[in-house]
Amino acid sequence: MKHDLVLRVIGKLLIPYILLFALYVQFHGDFGPGGGFQAGVIFAAGIVFYALIFGLENARQVLPDWLVETMLSSGVLIYAGVGLAGLFLGGNYLDYFVLDPNPVHGQHRGIFWVEAGVAITVCGVMLKIFYMFASRGRSE
Amino acid sequence: MIIDILLVLMAFTVLILVRIRHLFTVVVLSGIYSFLMATVLLALDAVDVAMTEAAVGAGVSTVLLLGALHLCKSEEARPAHKPWIPLVVSVSTAALLIYGAMGLPDFADPDAPIHHHVVPRYMQNETDVPNVVTAVLASFRGYDTLGETTVVFTAGAGVIALLRRRRKPDLGTDGK
Numbered sequence: 047m048k049h050d051l052v053l054r055v056i057g058k059l060l061i062p063y064i065l066l067f068a069l070y071v072q073f074h075g076d077f078g079p080g081g082g083f084q085a086g087v088i089f090a091a092g093i094v095f096y097a098l099i100f101g102l103e104n105a106r107q108v109l110p111d112w113l114v115e116t117m118l119s120s121g122v123l124i125y126a127g128v129g130l131a132g133l134f135l136g137g138n139y140l141d142y143f144v145l146d147p148n149p150v151h152g153q154h155r156g157i158f159w160v161e162a163g164v165a166i167t168v169c170g171v172m173l174k175i176f177y178m179f180a181s182r183g184r185s186e
Numbered sequence: 187m188i189i190d191i192l193l194v195l196m197a198f199t200v201l202i203l204v205r206i207r208h209l210f211t212v213v214v215l216s217g218i219y220s221f222l223m224a225t226v227l228l229a230l231d232a233v234d235v236a237m238t239e240a241a242v243g244a245g246v247s248t249v250l251l252l253g254a255l256h257l258c259k260s261e262e263a264r265p266a267h268k269p270w271i272p273l274v275v276s277v278s279t280a281a282l283l284i285y286g287a288m289g290l291p292d293f294a295d296p297d298a299p300i301h302h303h304v305v306p307r308y309m310q311n312e313t314d315v316p317n318v319v320t321a322v323l324a325s326f327r328g329y330d331t332l333g334e335t336t337v338v339f340t341a342g343a344g345v346i347a348l349l350r351r352r353r354k355p356d357l358g359t360d361g362k
């Protein structure tokens with residue numbers, strides 16, 4: 047699909063908005079529908095869309111393999127780290143009330159980082175699986 | 187009303203899916219099925235789940251299946267045996283599930299047991315997050331979501347372990 051002019055133009059127009067929508071779903075998840083999982087998948091879908099139109103190699107330059115693999119594990123670590131932060135600040139594991147002097151702000155802070163962790167891992171996993179499938183059978 | 191129409195359409199999609207042997211059509215039809223499911227969830231006011239279904243079921247998994255299809259034959263092989271045993275198993279499971287579903291409380295019944303267990307506490311909303319779904323997922327049930335994230339990570343790690351090419355360490359290529 048690399049030489050299809052219509053697809054390339056439409057893709058170039060749409061992809062920034064897909065990525066922006068993913069960020070909106072991520073950071074507005076406290077107020078409207080959405081959250082880390084949805085945001086991660088939508089962000090990954092935007093990159094997959096880019097890879098389908100402009101080729102896998104270009105997508106790999108935008109988000110290289112090492113970065114995707116780091117995302118895969120760092121999301122879980124961020125999530126678990128929020129739990130540990132609660133322990134160190136004198137609460138229970140995954141207790142957000144102690145993360146800020148104001149308990150309600152602590153909840154907001156905890157949920158923000160937890161959702162960030164979920165989004166990063168989900169996005170990394172989706173992209174990694176896509177990369178692995180798409181790059182197979184090319185060189186044979 | 188709209189839900190009934192969508193469910194009938196989904197049933198049609200499944201019937202065609204069962205009959206058809208051309209795998210590209212199967213992949214596209216399952217994407218359509220996911221979109222119908224997402225619309226049903228939207229009509230049931232479950233926007234968070236609908237979003238997930240549309241993005242994962244109709245979007246990413248369709249692309250992944252097409253990617254897998256690129257690697258194999260595009261026509262499903264004829265089964266070697268008559269599918270009587272699987273048919274009996276799935277029909278009897280469906281009958282059990284329908285029988286069980288008849289005992290459930292009515293949809294959106296405020297007196298249903300589920301609305302009297304922990305929901306009142308969730309609705310007090312001590313987290314001050316307007317979207318209760320996010321509050322439940324990330325705060326009240328943070329342990330569950332940590333487990334789910336770990337499951338997603340494990341799935342990704344499993345795919346890497348299975349599909350990573352065991353290439354000899356030749357210099358100059360970055361395919362580690």
